[in-house]
Amino acid sequence: MGSALTYTEAELVAGLRARDQQIFGYLYDHYAPALHGVVLKVINEETIASDILQEVFLKIWRSIEKYDAEKGRLFTWMLNIARNTAIDALRSKAYKLDQKIQDISNDVYSHTSQLTVNPSVDHLGLVKVLERLNKEQRVIIDLAYFKGCTQEEIAKVLDIPLGTVKTRMRNAIIQLRNILKQQ
Amino acid sequence: MDVQRYISSGIIESYVAGSASEQDVKELYAAMAQFPEVKAAVEACQLDMEAYLEIVATAHAKPVPADVRSRIFRIIEDDGNSSIESVDAVDDKPRYIYDETPETEGTPVRTLRYWQIGTAAAIVLFLASAAFNVIYLNRYEEYKGKYVALLEENRGVVAQNEIYQAKFQESERTLAMIKNPTTRMVKMGDVSKQHPERLATVFWNETSQEVMITINNLPEPQADQQYQLWAIIDGKPVDAGVFEMGELSKTLQKMKAVSGEAKMFAVTLEKKGGSPTPTLTQMFVAGKVAGS
Structure with missing residues (x-):
């Protein structure tokens, strides 16, 4: 350091x-x-x-x-x-499904951290970017992307029909894309 | 395929996020190879997710326990000292859910798999083949032994069969002789009138001159004695030979041929081997030829 x-x-x-x-x-x-x-x-x-x-x-x-x-x-x-x-x-x-996802729903993007990665990026700004994704959209992306959940597991956790997991995932990522474009 | 519809189905996003099923992934790879717009959509989505990953990482950045740094440096210094050029495979591609097996460091799992399977299969086949060779060699020895035994047995059976055939032919001949209408049966009964159980039967065919005898009941003679059959022709006894007692007595025993017109048959007890003339005092059974 x-x-x-x-x-x-x-x-x-x-x-x-x-x-x-x-x-x-x-x-x-x-x-x-x-x-x-x-x-x-x-x-x-x-x-x-x-x-x-x-x-x-x-x-x-x-x-x-x-x-x-x-x-x-x-x-x-x-x-x-x-x-x-x-x-x-x-x-x-x-891990059982419950164990690996136990922290997903109360996940809050407010960790204080010493950001040295890219001084031009405002940490609070990033948190705000993430907050513009609604919680449901964030959760479905994170279940797949960070928890390695299958579609079946996602359907179970979110209590939604298996057939709608893909379209929800698409909508969530489209929303993410729109937010990123506005940066 | 309706490409726009496929692109908007959510398969691409599920794949990039890592939750697509294996089936979907196969389909997507095929679609990417065929339609550039699908490939472009996948790449765009990957960029989105990488941007998201950067944002999350940055927003989530968290101080690391101090000892981790020193641990890492100790290890890389050891690496340097032993001057091992590492061949670790780094897994820097986005991870998708269909990759069920965590990648093993330094092992290009997927490229090796086919020849590994091939080699394993070859080894298994070789071992199986060797095992079968041993088994079949053992079986061969076993069957060879059995074959030899069977040959021996067969030889025995053939020999026995020849004996039976000979016996059968003999029996057939005997039976044919007895059944012949010109053959006459002569029952010989007790002469002394004191032993009515004594009985013997002669079959005689005048044409063929054949004579057979079966003993129904006669006492066993002493070892140095033998019964002898006589045919009475023109009032004189003619030797028809000696016969055996014991087991053979129950069968039909072929006697000497009798030529001429026999009126009667009689059995006397003589010295072993028979006598030229009968000992009349030792006559046991006798019977007249019917119709003479």
């Missing part, structure tokens, strides 16, 4: 590929809280989340050669690793 230097994504990637531990430290300090947030969205248990986060950073360090800048941002790449690793952990723990 507290490094005076700032790096572009390209510089970070080059540094990681050069096995520069100082760069890796910078990466950790700036991105770990966000990746931690993603992991906690999937598994809301601190100790497990810490282990998963460790695995995520080791994957980043060891697999940086696989990152392709043309396919997307480094940040997005790391977030996908975090989400995938966490969902795999969630599945391997074979």
Whole structure:
């Protein structure tokens, strides 16, 4: 923490590929809280989340050669690793449906955090973006995207007919798209 | 396929969010390959979800326990010291629900699966084949043994069969002789009148000169003695041979041929092997030829 230097994504990637531990430290300090947030969205248990986060950073360090800048941002790449690793952990723990979704409905986007990811993004603004999605829409997206729920499970949790899960998902993501466009 | 309708069905969004069924995913892949507008819709949706992921991550960002950082650095320093170039496969693609098996680090599971299955199948087949070889070899030995035994048995059966056939032919001949209307049956009864149970029967065919005898009841002679049959022709006894007692007595025993017009048959007890002339005092049974 507290490094005076700032790096572009390209510089970070080059540094990681050069096995520069100082760069890796910078990466950790700036991105770990966000990746931690993603992991906690999937598994809301601190100790497990810490282990998963460790695995995520080791994957980043060891697999940086696989990152392709043309396919997307480094940040997005790391977030996908975090989400995938966490969902795999969630599945391997074979949680019952009730256990894995217990935190979904009282999920509030008001964590205070030290945002160092992108100084140009206003944290409160992001929270507001999320709040513009109504709760039902947020829940259906998060059940699938962060809890790895099947359509059957979503139908059960939301108590809606299986046949309407897909259309609800579409409506929720269209709403999300509209909100993102207004940013 | 109505592409617009398919795009608005919600399958794409379900897929990108990770909740599409395996069936839907297969369908979608086919549709993406065929219709560029479907592919474009999927990619647009993926961008939306990535933006959402970034927002959630940023909004949810949470301080990490301090020890995690030092743990990670300890591990990567160990990595560096042992200078192991890691070949870990990183899983940076969005995760979808149909990926039921969590990816194993460093193992490209899906590309390996087919040859792994193939190899496993080949090994199983080989082991099965080897097992069958052992089983069949054992069976072969077993059957070979059985075959030899059967051959032996068969040889025995054939030999026995020959004996039975010979016996059968003999019986047939005997029966034919007895059934022949020209064959005459001569019942020989007790001569002394003191032993009415003594009885023997002669079958005689004058044309073929054949003579057969069956003993209905005669006492067993001593070891050095034997019964002898006589035919009385023109008042003189003619030797018709000795016969056996015991088990054989119940069967028909072929005697010496008798030529000439026999009027009577008689059995005397003689020394073993028979006598040239009968010992008349030792006559046991006798009977007249009917109609003579």
